[in-house]
Amino acid sequence: MSRKPEQNIIDEVTEVLSCILKGTIPNKIDVSDYPDDGIKQLSEMVNNFIESFSKTRDYIVQLSQGILDNEIPTKYFLSSPFKQLQSNLRHLTWQAQEVAKGDFDQRVDFMGDFSKAFNSMVKELEKARTNLEQQIKDRTKELEKSYEEIRKNAEELRDLIDIAAHELRHPATVFRGYANILLEHWDSLEEETIKDALLKIDSATDRLTRIVVQFSDTSRIERGKMDLSYSETSPMALINNVFAEAQGKGYENELNIKPPEEHGGIEVDADKLKSVLGILLDNAVTYSPQGSAIDVWFEQDDRETVYYVADRGPGIPEADRERVFERFYQVEDAEHHSIPGIGLGLYIARSIVEAHGGWIKVEPRDGSGSVFSFGVSNSRRGDSGRG
Ligand SMILES: Nc1ncnc2c1ncn2[C@@H]1O[C@H](COP(=O)(O)OP(=O)(O)O)[C@@H](O)[C@H]1O
Numbered sequence: 001m002s003r004k005p006e007q008n009i010i011d012e013v014t015e016v017l018s019c020i021l022k023g024t025i026p027n028k029i030d031v032s033d034y035p036d037d038g039i040k041q042l043s044e045m046v047n048n049f050i051e052s053f054s055k056t057r058d059y060i061v062q063l064s065q066g067i068l069d070n071e072i073p074t075k076y077f078l079s080s081p082f083k084q085l086q087s088n089l090r091h092l093t094w095q096a097q098e099v100a101k102g103d104f105d106q107r108v109d110f111m112g113d114f115s116k117a118f119n120s121m122v123k124e125l126e127k128a129r130t131n132l133e134q135q136i137k138d139r140t141k142e143l144e145k146s147y148e149e150i151r152k153n154a155e156e157l158r159d160l161i162d163i164a165a166h167e168l169r170h171p172a173t174v175f176r177g178y179a180n181i182l183l184e185h186w187d188s189l190e191e192e193t194i195k196d197a198l199l200k201i202d203s204a205t206d207r208l209t210r211i212v213v214q215f216s217d218t219s220r221i222e223r224g225k226m227d228l229s230y231s232e233t234s235p236m237a238l239i240n241n242v243f244a245e246a247q248g249k250g251y252e253n254e255l256n257i258k259p260p261e262e263h264g265g266i267e268v269d270a271d272k273l274k275s276v277l278g279i280l281l282d283n284a285v286t287y288s289p290q291g292s293a294i295d296v297w298f299e300q301d302d303r304e305t306v307y308y309v310a311d312r313g314p315g316i317p318e319a320d321r322e323r324v325f326e327r328f329y330q331v332e333d334a335e336h337h338s339i340p341g342i343g344l345g346l347y348i349a350r351s352i353v354e355a356h357g358g359w360i361k362v363e364p365r366d367g368s369g370s371v372f373s374f375g376v377s378n379s380r381r382g383d384s385g386r387g
């Protein structure tokens with residue numbers, strides 16, 4: 001075998017080293033025809049280095065692609081830091097998986113800025129999840145509330161149908177009963193009896209009309225369609241008007257008006273406030289003993305007028321005082337129980353008063369009975385805060 005000239009060998013080794021210095025990986029030196037001396041040994045060491053260098057490069061390339069289970073080239077000056085890096089990256093991968101499973105206590109403590117970024121990401125994730133959980137809780141609560149409202153509405157609707165059916169049966173029975181009597185005995189009945197029958201039919205018609213009006217008022221209120229039409233009037237005129245109508249209804253109670261000595265004009269929806277007074281007066285008559293006195297009065301300051309309707313009836317138990325203004329609410333005790341009604345009057349009254357920006361309430365009366373009062377501001381723009 002011919003030996004390589006020394007100069008060629010030196011050129012080859014120099015070429016390899018300059019490749020390495022430039023950062024590219026050279027081919028290994030073919031030492032087969034090198035003389036067996038120091039230069040061959042040196043060349044073999046360079047070959048070993050080339051091998052480690054190339055393995056390390058492959059390793060780093062794979063690491064950068066996220067492959068973490070490759071073997072680290074051993075016996076190389078960078079093995080130990082790479083081993084550390086690989087183990088850290090494996091740990092980090094595991095931590096990320098734990099975070100994904102919901103363990104937000106994971107914290108990273110290597111690679112300075114990276115740790116900060118990772119840790120703040122985990123904190124943000126945790127915050128986001130807490131927020132989300134809170135939102136879900138809030139939404140669930142809202143849904144439960146809506147469901148509860150729907151359920152309550154459905155229940156009220158069933159009650160309403162029951163009450164309406166019950167209330168409508170009464171006038172229907174009256175009409176049928178008296179119509180039959182008149183039909184069968186019209187030629188033999190005394191005038192008094194006929195008149196009495198017609199009065200009964202008339203008052204049943206009143207009752208029927210009141211129910212229908214209350215239903216349609218309520219439906220308007222529920223749709224938010226109660227428009228007020230303001231005009232100038234006086235509290236005294238309102239009350240006189242309501243009293244005049246009451247006279248026609250054949251109330252057997254003693255109705256008293258007690259106006260203050262002086263009062264000024266007001267700007268309200270007069271028809272609607274008359275309805276409120278009418279509802280309160282009607283209740284006072286309905287729920288008090290026949291013949292007992294019912295007192296109506298009002299007080300006025302420069303801001304609002306407060307109206308009072310007071311009776312000597314059974315009063316309203318404290319627990320029911322707020323609730324009597326709710327739709328369909330009726331007091332269920334023995335004194336109230338047998339009295340007909342649909343529980344819409346006070347609801348309508350409150351809606352009208354509140355549309356005026358006012359208030360309404362009921363209090364026990366000294367002695368016995370109830371005092372209903374409501375306050376409405378004297379002018380359209382003023383507001384009324386008492387109550
Ligand atoms: N002046 C009153 N005295 C005693 N109880 C009353 C009086 N006014 C109203 N109530 C009670 O409040 C309930 C609601 O009244 P309201 O809304 O007018 O409905 P309705 O008279 O059709 O039952 C009545 O059913 C009754 O139990």
Ligand SMILES: [Mg+2]
Nearest residue numbers: 283341345346
């Ligand atoms: Mg009533």
